[in-house]
Amino acid sequence: MSDKIKITLTVNGTAMTAEVEPRRSLADMLRDDLRLTGTHLGCEHGVCGACTVLVDGKPVRSCLMFGVQANGASVRTVEGLADGDRLHPLQQAFWENHGLQCGFCTPGFLMLAAGALEENPDMTDEEIRDVLSSNLCRCTGYQNIVKAVRLAAEVMKAGPAPQATRS
Amino acid sequence: MPDSIVDDKVYATARQPIRHDSAIKHVTGGAVYIDDMREPVGTLHLAPGWCRTYAKARLDALDLTEVRAVPGVVAVLTKDDVPGINDVSSSFGDDPMLADGEVLFWGQVVFCVVATTREAARKAARLARFEVVPGTPLVTVADALAADSHIMPEYRFGRGDVAKSLKDTQRRLSGQIAVGGQEHFYLEGQVAMAVPGEDGDMTVYSSTQHPTEVQHTVAKVLGVTEASVTVETRRMGGGFGGKESQANQWAALAALAARVTGRPCKMRLDRDDDMIMTGKRHDQVASFDVAYDGEGRILAVDLDFASRCGYSADLSLGVNDRTMFHADNAYFYPNVSIRSQRLKTNTCSNTAFRGFGGPHGVIAAERIIDSIAISIGLDPLEVRKRNFYGPGRDVTPYGQKVEDNILAELVGELEASSNYWKRRTAVRSFNAKSRILKKGLALTPVKFGISFTLIHLNQAGALVHVYTDGSVHLNHGGTEMGQGLFLKVAQVVAEEFGLPIDQVKITATNTAKVPNTAPTAASSGSDLNGMAAQAACREIKARLVDFVSMEYGTPADKIDFRDSQVIIGNGAVPFREIVKKAFIARIQLSAAGYYRTPKIHWNRDKAEGRPFLYFAYGAACAEVTVDTMTGEMKVDRVDILHDCGKSLNPAIDIGQIEGGFVQGMGWLTTEELVFDGQGRLRTHAPSTYKIPTASDVPEEFVTKLFDSPGNREETIFRSKAVGEPPLMLPACVFSAVLDAVASLKPGVIPPLDAPATPEAIMKAVHATRRGGV
Numbered sequence: 002m003s004d005k006i007k008i009t010l011t012v013n014g015t016a017m018t019a020e021v022e023p024r025r026s027l028a029d030m031l032r033d034d035l036r037l038t039g040t041h042l043g044c045e046h047g048v049c050g051a052c053t054v055l056v057d058g059k060p061v062r063s064c065l066m067f068g069v070q071a072n073g074a075s076v077r078t079v080e081g082l083a084d085g086d087r088l089h090p091l092q093q094a095f096w097e098n099h100g101l102q103c104g105f106c107t108p109g110f111l112m113l114a115a116g117a118l119e120e121n122p123d124m125t126d127e128e129i130r131d132v133l134s135s136n137l138c139r140c141t142g143y144q145n146i147v148k149a150v151r152l153a154a155e156v157m158k159a160g161p162a163p164q165a166t167r168s
Numbered sequence: 169m170p171d172s173i174v175d176d177k178v179y180a181t182a183r184q185p186i187r188h189d190s191a192i193k194h195v196t197g198g199a200v201y202i203d204d205m206r207e208p209v210g211t212l213h214l215a216p217g218w219c220r221t222y223a224k225a226r227l228d229a230l231d232l233t234e235v236r237a238v239p240g241v242v243a244v245l246t247k248d249d250v251p252g253i254n255d256v257s258s259s260f261g262d263d264p265m266l267a268d269g270e271v272l273f274w275g276q277v278v279f280c281v282v283a284t285t286r287e288a289a290r291k292a293a294r295l296a297r298f299e300v301v302p303g304t305p306l307v308t309v310a311d312a313l314a315a316d317s318h319i320m321p322e323y324r325f326g327r328g329d330v331a332k333s334l335k336d337t338q339r340r341l342s343g344q345i346a347v348g349g350q351e352h353f354y355l356e357g358q359v360a361m362a363v364p365g366e367d368g369d370m371t372v373y374s375s376t377q378h379p380t381e382v383q384h385t386v387a388k389v390l391g392v393t394e395a396s397v398t399v400e401t402r403r404m405g406g407g408f409g410g411k412e413s414q415a416n417q418w419a420a421l422a423a424l425a426a427r428v429t430g431r432p433c434k435m436r437l438d439r440d441d442d443m444i445m446t447g448k449r450h451d452q453v454a455s456f457d458v459a460y461d462g463e464g465r466i467l468a469v470d471l472d473f474a475s476r477c478g479y480s481a482d483l484s485l486g487v488n489d490r491t492m493f494h495a496d497n498a499y500f501y502p503n504v505s506i507r508s509q510r511l512k513t514n515t516c517s518n519t520a521f522r523g524f525g526g527p528h529g530v531i532a533a534e535r536i537i538d539s540i541a542i543s544i545g546l547d548p549l550e551v552r553k554r555n556f557y558g559p560g561r562d563v564t565p566y567g568q569k570v571e572d573n574i575l576a577e578l579v580g581e582l583e584a585s586s587n588y589w590k591r592r593t594a595v596r597s598f599n600a601k602s603r604i605l606k607k608g609l610a611l612t613p614v615k616f617g618i619s620f621t622l623i624h625l626n627q628a629g630a631l632v633h634v635y636t637d638g639s640v641h642l643n644h645g646g647t648e649m650g651q652g653l654f655l656k657v658a659q660v661v662a663e664e665f666g667l668p669i670d671q672v673k674i675t676a677t678n679t680a681k682v683p684n685t686a687p688t689a690a691s692s693g694s695d696l697n698g699m700a701a702q703a704a705c706r707e708i709k710a711r712l713v714d715f716v717s718m719e720y721g722t723p724a725d726k727i728d729f730r731d732s733q734v735i736i737g738n739g740a741v742p743f744r745e746i747v748k749k750a751f752i753a754r755i756q757l758s759a760a761g762y763y764r765t766p767k768i769h770w771n772r773d774k775a776e777g778r779p780f781l782y783f784a785y786g787a788a789c790a791e792v793t794v795d796t797m798t799g800e801m802k803v804d805r806v807d808i809l810h811d812c813g814k815s816l817n818p819a820i821d822i823g824q825i826e827g828g829f830v831q832g833m834g835w836l837t838t839e840e841l842v843f844d845g846q847g848r849l850r851t852h853a854p855s856t857y858k859i860p861t862a863s864d865v866p867e868e869f870v871t872k873l874f875d876s877p878g879n880r881e882e883t884i885f886r887s888k889a890v891g892e893p894p895l896m897l898p899a900c901v902f903s904a905v906l907d908a909v910a911s912l913k914p915g916v917i918p919p920l921d922a923p924a925t926p927e928a929i930m931k932a933v934h935a936t937r938r939g940g941v
Contacts, residue, residue, distance in 0.1 A: 039197015
């Protein structure tokens with residue numbers, strides 16, 4: 002086995018150092034080393050998008066990126082999306098609008114949409130559909146996912162008004 | 169519909185659009201799939217080893233020296249390590265877990281590496297040296313037909329003198345359609361973790377639709393009793409039929425590794441390995457010869473299916489029988505002969521996939537209707553309606569009477585709400601003006617038989633405990649793969665006890681709690697397990713009613729359960745207080761419920777009986793635009809009307825319908841499995857195998873539930889099964905593509921095969937312009 006490389010990064014707002022093998026994917030590092038198993042592995046070659054996380058605010062396939070490449074970066078996973086017990090508007094909308102079935106693709110879609118909406122809060126319906134086409138869902142037929150993202154976008158634009166908690 | 173279904177009861181929990189019980193966990197990353205479970209210290213990882221060169225070969229020698237030398241490798245398993253029987257099949261005994269002297273398809277597992285890390289195991293798995301004598305593989309349906317290679321005997325049923333009808337008729341046509349297979353692409357691949365216990369016991373966490381069969385398989389492979397093996401399944405990241413029988417092998421390998429090493433072992437297939445090694449939806453070639461009258465009514469049908477089953481039988485008997493059961497779709501065939509040939513090829517063993525063979529029958533039936541319509545110049549919807557089952561024309565080719573037909577009403581409603589006839593005119597005038605782009609429109613029905621056609625599978629068990637604080641523990645034999653089964657059954661239990669849904673604890677499917685279960689398949693999950701859970705609840709309630717009646721001197725018929733209370737005459741006592749009192753009075757607060765589907769019977773040898781308890785119905789209308797220069801196709805609009813009886817959960821059911829539609833649309837349009845001449849699957853990843861994305865789904869996509877008075881059969885709260893039937897609704901997309909291409913040359917039937925990829929569309933366009941050949 003290769004020698005591990007020491008990196009520093011921020012994961013879900015927490016600064017940390019990690020020792021990681023040079024060829025370990027960011028996805029494996031998150032899942033196995035940091036126990037953040039909400040990031041799922043679907044195809045492991047960058048097509049399905051189940052492993053999507055935000056790196057410095059941009060959605061990336063964590064299966065296609067090495068952990069060491071996250072050195073100095075800020076990584077955000079589905080576990081870091083809610084604000085304590087307060088769900089992110091996207092989480093709230095996916096929950097309320099049945100934007101999931103088996104749930105395996107859900108974290109990837111949430112992070113993809115979070116990154117896309119942070120970059121452009123004014124996406125048209127067509128742009129939303131286009132962005133969401135980056136990821137695969139095999140259960141829902143996408144209707145409720147698209148609807149949830151559209152509704153979350155409106156909530157996010159309206160600003161950080163108090164949101165319902167999960168209870 | 170019968171007048172007898174009068175249902176005035178107000179439901180508090182059942183029939184409500186409650187959100188998926190795991191939804192919060194899914195959106196926060198807290199839902200635990202098998203690969204997310206904390207591994208016990210010392211867990212080892214497996215990777216399959218296989219011969220990457222040949223689909224058919226005699227295996228003379230296997231050199232594993234280099235494999236064993238890789239750092240981290242703890243064991244390498246071959247067939248010689250199997251203490252029991254080296255077979256992971258459901259029933260036919262022809263699925264070696266590890267190859268035995270021969271390679272029968274490209275991807276057959278020959279050995280398995282067990283190592284301290286998954287990476288080490290995968291790396292080592294590539295280092296084996298095979299000494300083989302290659303043979304010539306049979307790859308396609310045509311190869312197998314030419315070689316007369318069958319995995320099991322052909323099967324036929326029908327009625328009347330078909331040959332005579334075909335000979336005597338003035339109007340007759342014949343045709344052929346090839347219908348492709350389909351990869352499940354459950355987002356969570358095959359995975360299992362086995363943990364050895366004392367006395368040779370084994371606990372297996374498996375992503376399976378059939379924990380009981382995994383239990384039986386592990387016991388068979390290890391040579392231990394079934395009682396020594398416990399299988400647990402909390403949830404799957406999708407199943408779709410691909411984890412009905414095909415989860416067995418990976419669970420059994422993990423269990424064998426755990427037995428050999430004495431350590432917990434996990435096997436998670438890499439996606440490419442998963443797509444290469446596991447079976448898919450069958451691909452079939454359907455040939456038909458049809459007699460019809462001047463009105464487009466079918467007089468006789470001779471239908472033949474040739475189905476690629478792969479190297480072993482797996483579930484091909486049931487799958488191909490179901491193709492035959494649905495070769496009528498919604499149409500009455502006065503004289504009919506249906507034959508199905510089950511072909512053995514050197515390809516992966518094709519298996520269950522949502523619809524279970526039914527979709528091939530439906531597509532064949534719809535092609536027959538479309539062909540008649542094109543031939544006599546009638547609108548296909550008109551021909552469809554003329555051929556529907558109706559009074560005096562209500563017996564299926566397998567002898568079951570269609571008693572619950574609602575298609576005339578349902579299709580009539582969709583015809584109006586989708587504005588079919590106005591759009592038909594618009595499509596015609598668009599096509600008259602547009603030279604390259606052509607539009608197509610189609611409205612197709614679905615009638616789908618509900619029940620396992622293997623009769624003994626139509627049984628289920630449930631286990632319900634009421635604790636002294638009034639909370640309820642629910643367990644049953646069904647598995648959760650995203651379809652919302654756990655929620656639906658919990659709704660039933662909450663409804664029965666009059667409790668809020670969060671008082672019902674949903675628990676993982678476990679063979680030690682409810683034994684001898686059927687797979688969660690055939691759309692039967694909530695029908696079977698809902699009834700079993702209801703039976704358990706009613707047993708506990710009956711004991712409570714007896715107790716309360718004695719205790720309070722109130723007649724039993726004045727006692728009810730609602731709003732977290734037990735209603736006793738004019739008074740009410742909190743449910744938790746009653747159960748506490750009942751416990752003190754030594755009343756049993758736990759029950760095992762059981763259900764078996766009534767009325768059904770099927771004699772396969774005589775081809776007679778009533779295989780289905782009832783039919784689920786639906787219809788969909790699609791409009792498409794086809795570019796006749798490039799073959800590009802866009803679905804412009806979809807309208808769906810589907811029958812769920814009295815839906816147990818309308819929100820969940822609409823999700824099933826939309827998801828089933830898009831999955832079926834993928835099967836019929838973009839998802840193409842390509843095997844090369846050597847039998848190697850060339851599309852073994854989503855990069856080369858095109859699964860629909862959000863932008864493939866039309867923005868105008870309207871899904872409605874049919875306003876049903878309820879299932880006329882006594883199903884759980886009069887609901888209907890919904891898992892599979894919607895998969896066939898996108899037959900309308902396929903027929904709409906045909907309609908668009910057919911507009912190029914009136915009267916010519918385009919020879920369009922499925923999936924209607926741009927390539928297949930271009931072939932059909934050229935052939936149509938040439939006159940159909």
